[in-house]
Amino acid sequence: MKEWKIAVVGATGLVGQTILSIMEERNFPVSLLIPLASERSAGTNVLFRERKIPVEPVSDEALAKADIAFFAAGGAVSKAYAEKASQSGVICIDNSSEFRMEKEVPLLVPEVNASAWQGEDLIANPNCSTIQCMLPLAALKPFGIRRIAFATYQSVSGSGLGGLQDLEAGTNKTYTLQIQNNVLPQIDVLLDNGYTKEEMKMVNETRKILDLPDTPISATAVRVPVKYGHSIVVQAELEQPFAKEAIQDALASFPGIKVMQDPDYPTPRMAEGSDTVYVGRIRKDIGLDNGVTFWVVADNVRKGAATNAVQIGEMIVEAKDD
Ligand SMILES: NC(=O)c1ccc[n+]([C@@H]2O[C@H](COP(=O)([O-])OP(=O)(O)OC[C@H]3O[C@@H](n4cnc5c(N)ncnc54)[C@H](OP(=O)(O)O)[C@@H]3O)[C@@H](O)[C@H]2O)c1
Structure with missing residues (x-):
């Protein structure tokens, strides 16, 4: 199975931290983890697979290093970065409400409407x-x-x-x-x-x-x-x-x-x-x-946010591995 470079935007927050735990629990194929947050978190680390990884401020350049980015930092951050990143080929899974009602953005609960994803690079995770x-x-x-x-x-x-x-x-x-x-x-x-x-x-x-x-x-x-x-x-x-x-x-x-x-x-x-x-x-x-x-x-933090987002990631990884 291919390994993926994964950015988590909001990696110091409740949903971001839970995304990290769930990727560990479910053995998500991560080759590189890029934890991103605000300037406030500069100098802090997150723990992933028993390794301390430094948190960087979110930026277009940091996101460009990722294959898949989970956004969990609120609507304003998603609005500023997710669409642009997805247009340059980073698959973005967004936990905010910013894009959920846009017609061309699939809004997914994998057990329910996986087929609504037709290969789009920007995907919305619904409200908890x-x-x-x-x-x-x-x-x-x-x-x-x-x-x-x-x-x-x-x-x-x-x-x-x-x-x-x-x-x-x-x-x-x-x-x-x-x-x-x-x-x-x-x-x-x-x-x-x-x-x-x-x-x-x-x-x-x-x-x-x-x-x-x-x-x-x-x-x-x-x-x-x-x-x-x-x-x-x-x-x-x-x-x-x-x-x-x-x-x-x-x-x-x-x-x-x-x-x-x-x-x-x-x-x-x-x-x-x-x-x-x-x-x-x-x-x-x-x-x-x-x-x-x-x-x-x-x-709500697991199935209502992080688990559903990671399940969407798994769906994409599986489809791209085929
Ligand atoms: N909690 C839930 O049950 C739930 C469920 C569904 C969806 N959501 C959505 O998930 C997102 C995150 O929620 P949360 O509950 O995890 O919130 P949270 O615990 O308050 O965490 C917010 C995260 O966003 C980061 N952040 C805030 N402002 C930022 C900025 N300007 N630039 C970069 N990073 C910034 C924070 O980084 P710092 O530590 O550096 O401040 C932190 O990592 C929101 O969109 C929320 O609506 C939450």
Whole structure:
């Protein structure tokens, strides 16, 4: 198998660090690691395969040395560097929301829509909450999906290291209100339609990934004082009456999902450190015709970001090795 020169932009951050761990765990074929971050990280090192590797400030020149670059440093950094790098032949896998809704940029969850990648050099990794809901909804797609509603309970690690610091210290540097002993029904900025940007990401990204351009979808995104793991209530209206067992079977046989049966259910503490998407509390919705409601939990930093990005990398490496 060919070995690849890999840049990680944001290598000192939560997602960047996790990308490094996951590449180690999954034995990603790395011949050279190029860890990049801001000027603030000059003089620091990252640890990769038991070697200390110096972090460099991100630049076009540093990126040009890579075959594949994982971007995990926020939208502004992706905007400044990713498109340009991809145009000069570096395959860029971007964790920010900067390019997700661009028509020519595939937005990938490998278990769900790998075929949306047609060899493009710029690929977007979806929003963390979106990723974990795509697996169960893709499993239900053969039943016909008429409408979807999401309610999220998102951990503070979704805001990076700053979110974890606010929860631990009781500060509100990352959030406008204190998150300790609190629940905040706002993630990202409020938009003119009364939804937040995070909620509209879930709506629009779901439509793109599942190829459901006209399906009515609503979302409410809430930050909770949990360190790792997002929990999401998904309510879906299906086209036809269904047997609950058929839904359970479809979910249980989908790759990447583990179904938990009543009276057991998944929690974020349970999902922390895992790459599995856990589904529980599956029930026929008594308030909706042909409605099904369930609870989806996953580690947002792993499957919701780093693992999904590395899986995209694996898909590309495999295709290019053929
Ligand atoms: N956390 C999640 O669950 C999650 C899930 C999905 C997607 N994402 C996305 O992943 C990205 C990273 O998030 P995170 O949670 O890892 O954040 P984080 O812990 O705050 O880390 C941010 C990283 O970006 C680097 N960075 C910041 N400004 C930079 C600049 N001007 N130039 C170069 N590097 C810069 C930082 O480097 P320094 O250490 O040098 O400051 C650090 O390595 C974001 O786009 C986020 O939306 C996060």
